[in-house]
Amino acid sequence: MDSASRDLPFARRDFLTRCGMGLGVAALGALCGEESLGAASINPMTPRGPHFAPKAKRVIHLFMNGGPAHMDTFDPKPELTRWSGKALPEGRRLATERKTGAAFGSPFRFNRYGKSGLQVSEIFPHVAKHADELCVIRSMKADLPNHEPSLMLMNCGDARLPRPSMGSWVTYGLGSENANLPGFVVLCPNGYPITETNNWRAAFLPGIYQGTYVDPTKGGPNEVIPNLKPARGLDRQGRQLDLLRSLNATHAADRGSDARLEARIQSFELAYRMQMEASDAFDVSKEPAKLRESYGSGIHAKQCLIARRLVERGVRFVQLWHGKDQPWDSHDDIEKQHRRLAGECDQAIGALLSDLKRTGLLEETLVLWGGEFGRTPTVELPKPGSNGGKVNGRDHNHHGFSMWMAGGGVKAGYVHGATDEFGFQAVENPVHVHDLHATMLHLLGFDHERFTYRYAGRDFRFTDVHGRVVKELLA
Template sequence: MEALNLSRRQMLKSSACGFGYTALAGLSAEAALESQSPLMTKTPHFEPRAKRVIFLFMHGGPSQVDTFDYKPRLNKEDGQRLPFKAAKNIEKSSQENLRLMKSPWKFKQRGESGLWISELFDNVAEHADDLCVINSMHTNGQSHGQAVMKLHTGSDSLVRPSVGSWMVYGLGTENNNLPGFISICPSRGHGGVRNYGSAFLPAAYQGTAIGDADTAAKEAQIRFLDNNGASVSQQRKQLGLLQAMNERHLAQVKLDNEIEGVINSYELAFRMQSEVPALMDLNSETKETQALYGIDDKTTENFGRQCLMARRFAEAGVRYIEVALGNNKWDQHSGLKNGHERNSKMVDKPIAGLLADLKQRGLLEDTLVVWGGEFGRTPIAQGKNGRDHNPQGYSMWLAGAGVKQGHVHGATDEYGYYATRDKVHIHDLHATLLHLMGMDHKRLTYRYAGRDFRLTDVYGDVVTEILDT
């Protein structure tokens, strides 16, 4: 056999092809893995106005007549009887004793648009010309449990996929190293994990929780993300063996959503280790940015951290992010003044900081920010200084991608009790959110138990009047 007479240069030149092949094989394997992933980026039904949503959930139900729905007549007739019948949940024996209660806070017209906003949200009011306020929301369910589930899943009684899960199911993720749906410090009650669960959708579409409402945002983590007992290469080998066993089992049973969910979640969790810790390290932000969110103030630090995390995850490609002032904090059946002032002080500056930060980074152009609770509160007094639940009429606002700026849609009656003009049901809101993300809520369906399901069930209309055309 004739020996090869190659110089060192020729040998390296020849073997370099092998290096390229090895790299290509690795990239091809990764691409194949991504193409099989249920989280791969999907084409929307039509051109979207928004790429992502940040939902600021005010658990407990903030009072519309004390925040964004100014009612001069309510103030003028303070202490007088309600001049019409209250909602059905009020006992008949109590109807004659119901008294109107004025707002303890002053309202002012803000910005060039002249939106009426109370002094509870003086910082948010600086962004009045970016807000699209809906003052005619209404929903089902007098109780928190019903209304919270309706807001998050479109159903007040059955287990259904959450809004964020539908979003990721329809669009996939923009970053394969991150979940498509994240819930930051979610509430533990009134649905709990169901509020960010995927129900009958594949498990890959469920939300990933960072801490919970009982955990300080500074300490909140994604559980079991760290593995300090093994190197990255060792973990990759362990995961490869585990995934091979799961794949073999899946081939035997043919179809099993739980096994598929485990396979996908293990792979995503491994990739998350390289990106999530850096995203959650807020020390990389400037002092000016941290101060913008109120992280330098004890009162606003916790919610400010949540809002800043939300911006960082949004910037990194997460589709749907929920930030919660959780565990029923806005539920003031008594002590309205102290309770609502405490809550507004915690969230007002961080929310304003989020809007300002998104805007200066150009992210507000394709990020939709949504603010609101599961319902509002009555304009009549409960006891001496509280307000009861009010799903009959309340306020929410949107800002950013695709919605009108400095705009008010709909109205409640002169006292702020019932939605009366251009009413928006929670199904309509969901249809509109999906529309802004480029999805037709009637076409976004999933077949389960012999029928096609959708977020809006058989209801819902896009609120075209609030769209910035």
């Protein structure tokens, strides 16, 4: 190193240290965010490598918003059925959002499936066919029994403070493999879930990493990405682009090399191709009729099929919500409501798993299923303004609940942890939401403690000061 460059105000090494990033060196220039040092003009969606070789390259998060009851879906509780109608033993009924009463056995039958003999409720027969692919966590834990903070915790890793969502973190860390599509797509039929766009916010990460919301009932690909539809015929546009190319070439010729000028020139080429490719991605009519039938009918069939088409095209993170507001929030009529809700999505989710497997995508796609929490094994007591007073539903339960993962390097046909005999709280190998996040990041190739973003003078992590990788979940 010559003397002149040695006492330059900043050495490259300092620059890296100050960025405090745990990512590959190549990615640093673009990823220092707030403290970005003028090098952020390259496309922030450029695919990037994580800390170590990932098992999963993309995520499909099936968000059962409202909170499905684990004892009615993936966590059979025969003891609860025996106690049904009786008060639980002293001290076993825990505090949740509302008052609950006697034990309330599941109205559903559980059967064993596959070689693993995984027990699944009768309301998920199609998902159950994939028992040997599933990695069911029966010992999930969250912090609070209310929707808003639990949604924020599940999606953004913090119940209250404005932190980036999981999809934003992952897209920030990995970029997208398809420059013609948004890297993080959120589908929710008919409108937003509660807390709305906060669920997929980028917070202090650059806005480009925020989830792109799509209402799959609207469906037209042109509504997905603004300005996707060519304003005029492609021929006419092609001619205009030729002209633009020559204008930009003349401009660049006088100016020496500048990556930013070049990047913008390239962005027009990408945009031109995107007009075709992006609309194609959302157009499920291009799938063979037989395959479409396998997904069933209804909006979940459509959005699950879109999800497959998106991950197939390299979209990094797809989040599918069951519906607007909080559909799974069965404070009343658990039997009727859960049967209906599962009925709406079971076949489509089953078909999605089959389809991912068939196309070989499942191996590198991490599928996550679950809500923001589970529900109580005890029956919810009537409460004006919050339930219909029917005494046949369940309250929220953050003390213990189930989620499952599939594909992407998780242990298949495996059940992890357990709730107590009634299903009230996780007692065996509890997995906190932060632990789930750490594990997911691990599967995606990140050390969650080193995967940071400098903001407001501090290195932020998705898992904040928490989280541990649950090794048992890894294949």
